[in-house]
Amino acid sequence: PDPSDPPYLRGLNGPQRQAVLTTEGPVLMLAGAGTGKTAALTARLAHIIATRRAWPSEILAVTFTNKAAREMRERIGRMIGDAVEGMPWLGTFHSICAKMLRRHAELVGLQSNFTILDTDDQLRVLKQLIQADGLDEKRWPARQLAGLIDKWKNRGLTPADLDAADREAYADGKGQHFYALYQARLKTLNACDFGDLLLHMLVILKTHRDVLEHYQQRFKYILVDEYQDTNASQYLWLRLLAQARKNICCVGDDDQSIYSWRGAEVANILRFEKDFPGATVIRLEQNYRSTPQILAAASALIAQNSDRLGKTLWTELDAGDKVRVVGVWDGPEEARRIGEELEDLQRQNISLDRAAILVRAQFQTADFEERFTRIGMPYRIHGGRRFWDRAHTRDVTAYLRVVDQPADDLAFERIVNTPKRGLGDKSVATLSQIARGQRISLSSAATFVANTDELPQRARSTLARLTGDFERWREKRDQLSPSELAELVMEESGYIAMLKADRSIEAAGRLEDLQQIPRLMEEYETLEAFLEHISLVTAADQEATQEQVTIMTIHAAKGLEFDHVFLAGWEDGVFPSQRAMDEGGTASLEEERRLAYVAITRARQRASIYHAANRRIYGQWMSSIPSRFIAEIPPEHVESENSFGGGQSLWRANWSAQGDPFAHVAERNPARTMTRGPAWQRAVAQSSTITRAPAPSEKGPAASVGAKPRSDLAIG
Numbered sequence: 001p002d003p004s005d006p007p008y009l010r011g012l013n014g015p016q017r018q019a020v021l022t023t024e025g026p027v028l029m030l031a032g033a034g035t036g037k038t039a040a041l042t043a044r045l046a047h048i049i050a051t052r053r054a055w056p057s058e059i060l061a062v063t064f065t066n067k068a069a070r071e072m073r074e075r076i077g078r079m080i081g082d083a084v085e086g087m088p089w090l091g092t093f094h095s096i097c098a099k100m101l102r103r104h105a106e107l108v109g110l111q112s113n114f115t116i117l118d119t120d121d122q123l124r125v126l127k128q129l130i131q132a133d134g135l136d137e138k139r140w141p142a143r144q145l146a147g148l149i150d151k152w153k154n155r156g157l158t159p160a161d162l163d164a165a166d167r168e169a170y171a172d173g174k175g176q177h178f179y180a181l182y183q184a185r186l187k188t189l190n191a192c193d194f195g196d197l198l199l200h201m202l203v204i205l206k207t208h209r210d211v212l213e214h215y216q217q218r219f220k221y222i223l224v225d226e227y228q229d230t231n232a233s234q235y236l237w238l239r240l241l242a243q244a245r246k247n248i249c250c251v252g253d254d255d256q257s258i259y260s261w262r263g264a265e266v267a268n269i270l271r272f273e274k275d276f277p278g279a280t281v282i283r284l285e286q287n288y289r290s291t292p293q294i295l296a297a298a299s300a301l302i303a304q305n306s307d308r309l310g311k312t313l314w315t316e317l318d319a320g321d322k323v324r325v326v327g328v329w330d331g332p333e334e335a336r337r338i339g340e341e342l343e344d345l346q347r348q349n350i351s352l353d354r355a356a357i358l359v360r361a362q363f364q365t366a367d368f369e370e371r372f373t374r375i376g377m378p379y380r381i382h383g384g385r386r387f388w389d390r391a392h393t394r395d396v397t398a399y400l401r402v403v404d405q406p407a408d409d410l411a412f413e414r415i416v417n418t419p420k421r422g423l424g425d426k427s428v429a430t431l432s433q434i435a436r437g438q439r440i441s442l443s444s445a446a447t448f449v450a451n452t453d454e455l456p457q458r459a460r461s462t463l464a465r466l467t468g469d470f471e472r473w474r475e476k477r478d479q480l481s482p483s484e485l486a487e488l489v490m491e492e493s494g495y496i497a498m499l500k501a502d503r504s505i506e507a508a509g510r511l512e513d514l515q516q517i518p519r520l521m522e523e524y525e526t527l528e529a530f531l532e533h534i535s536l537v538t539a540a541d542q543e544a545t546q547e548q549v550t551i552m553t554i555h556a557a558k559g560l561e562f563d564h565v566f567l568a569g570w571e572d573g574v575f576p577s578q579r580a581m582d583e584g585g586t587a588s589l590e591e592e593r594r595l596a597y598v599a600i601t602r603a604r605q606r607a608s609i610y611h612a613a614n615r616r617i618y619g620q621w622m623s624s625i626p627s628r629f630i631a632e633i634p635p636e637h638v639e640s641e642n643s644f645g646g647g648q649s650l651w652r653a654n655w656s657a658q659g660d661p662f663a664h665v666a667e668r669n670p671a672r673t674m675t676r677g678p679a680w681q682r683a684v685a686q687s688s689t690i691t692r693a694p695a696p697s698e699k700g701p702a703a704s705v706g707a708k709p710r711s712d713l714a715i716g
């Protein structure tokens with residue numbers, strides 16, 4: 001290295017330097033995980049500013065998360081000092097577009113102080129429109145419409161742009177009608193949703209030359225990280241802005257494209273070279289993040305995908321540990337084992353900040369939260385709400401709070417009309433008025449109005465039914481365990497039925513969460529003890545200063561790295577997800593495999609894959625088989641172990657009944673049978689010879705299985 005190099009160039013390899021120094025013209029950096037794409041992009045930004053090619057305010061830099069933008073800003077600060085003040089246009093697509101749109105809002109009929117709706121608001125608006133139109137919301141759920149509208153917006157389509165097929169997609173051709181109504185409604189509300197931030201800007205840039213030219217002149221350089229996950233409207237927006245100067249640098253990895261469900265199009269990578277002819281394409285092949293074992297495992301896995309550009313990766317790091325594959329009995333044991341491993345790290349004085357648990361689906365976090373709260377393991381759930389903070393789990397605990405404390409007005413208010421009981425806002429307002437006037441609780445007011453004519457008859461009988469329900473639940477309290485009571489309340493309140501009627505994906509996830517509730521409550525003797533526990537879990541949320549392990553979805557972990565990575569729930573049906581398997585085609589399975597690649601490549605030193613023999617999904621114990629992805633990792637990079645916390649005979653019965661647990665891999669992917677190597681044989685052999693571990697002292701898996709027996713588990 002040249003000692004006269006500015007700090008931001010020091011330590012960069014050849015192609016990285018090229019990416020930094022080729023400032024003019026289009027540049028596409030295509031490279032695998034951990035090869036320093038983000039590092040090079042950051043150095044490029046520093047270089048542009050340090051060499052005065054542009055002011056910080058003349059650079060448009062897009063990152064995938066707000067956190068990534070913050071980190072990039074800090075790193076540049078360390079490289080070049082104060083010169084990096086501001087960087088107003090460094091952020092996510094959404095944050096940058098929101099900022100732009102505030103300046104030009106009037107061009108699309110909004111005021112600059114428009115509000116940005118969240119998903120709940122969005123749904124409420126759509127529901128109102130659907131109802132006003134006299135459409136059956138059960139048949140044509142608002143969520144379905146919301147999903148379509150998002151999809152259209154991701155593709156950069158306004159209502160006028162829809163084609164016949166799009167129009168047909170909702171309520172027999174009413175999709176376009178509702179889309180247009182919805183957009184008009186948002187305008188009167190002076191609001192826009194997430195998709196609008198981009199779509200409105202796209203429309204403005206397309207229809208107002210002066211605005212377009214202003215930004216084309218302003219942005220001397222454009223930089224984009226995680227380019228493989230841009231959707232069509234983001235791509236069109238970038239292309240418009242870059243069209244004049246063409247100083248655009250995009251970095252990405254086709255193998256890490258994991259957002260096609262949100263409209264991301266890997267094809268944008270191929271389009272880039274077409275739209276920007278003569279682009280410099282830079283490939284990075286040296287990985288600086290992971291040990292060779294981890295890298296080899298990840299590379300072999302992703303090599304199973306057919307739809308990829310293909311690349312080689314190498315590293316100079318020491319070999320390191322093999323990828324561990326750990327078989328456990330069930331979800332709670334998985335959480336217990338990972339908890340123990342984290343305690344080991346603590347004993348070695350390794351900061352918990354360096355560890356992460358990556359899950360495929362949000363519902364998987366519940367077991368960890370439960371366990372970690374119990375053993376006092378500091379953790380945070382990144383992205384997504386904590387289990388007990390989610391709207392639907394809060395609804396359920398609100399019911400239980402009212403059972404416990406009839407005077408809990410906040411809780412009562414929350415659920416008085418959830419699920420919908422046809423109580424209008426006016427009735428609820430009158431009820432609060434009475435409660436305030438009489439200085440009684442809302443529950444008491446609800447009982448009180450039954451004998452008055454303060455409210456319409458319908459509202460009175462609805463309230464009478466609800467208070468009657470609560471009385472009945474309160475009476476059952478002594479006969480039932482808290483978890484049985486919760487089950488009863490969720491059922492009888494109509495809450496479960498409400499979610500079942502909702503055909504959206506979110507509703508399925510919520511239902512899954514609710515099914516976990518009784519299980520999580522099993523260990524509490526009284527309702528009060530449980531409710532106390534919940535409030536503590538929520539309070540623990542605020543202590544963020546200490547070192548803590550991060551629990552996050554793989555999607556949220558993109559671009560990040562951790563020394564120790566625990567990959568939980570690698571079972572068919574969880575990962576790959578049941579949906580991807582049901583869809584049958586290779587496309588969704590390949591996306592799951594890319595997700596697996598992203599997951600493994602987050603690890604610097606150690607990656608541990610967990611799979612459980614039994615998992616409770618949709619409230620039902622299912623015997624599960626290891627993820628097909630495990631079999632795709634070559635045995636020489638894997639170290640298998642099984643530790644079933646009891647119930648080994650069940651496990652064996654289970655497995656022998658199924659035969660080879662990887663048989664499905666052979667069945668569905670004939671070409672992949674080759675990958676079932678010695679490690680797998682070893683794992684199978686171990687599984688039946690392993691000496692039975694002592695039964696766990698806590699409520700063990702066998703006990704939970706016993707609670708909800710399944711015929712195929714009840715053998716032995």
Ligand code: ATP
Binds near residue numbers: 033
């Ligand atoms: P991903 O595909 O996961 O987003 P990436 O290609 O963006 O990965 P980075 O996060 O930029 O990779 O870098 C991975 C790790 O390698 C980081 O810890 C980074 O500091 C380090 N690194 C990058 N380039 C070099 C280099 N030339 N020398 C030493 N370390 C480097």
Ligand code: MG
Binds near residue numbers: 037038039225559
């Ligand atoms: Mg990166």
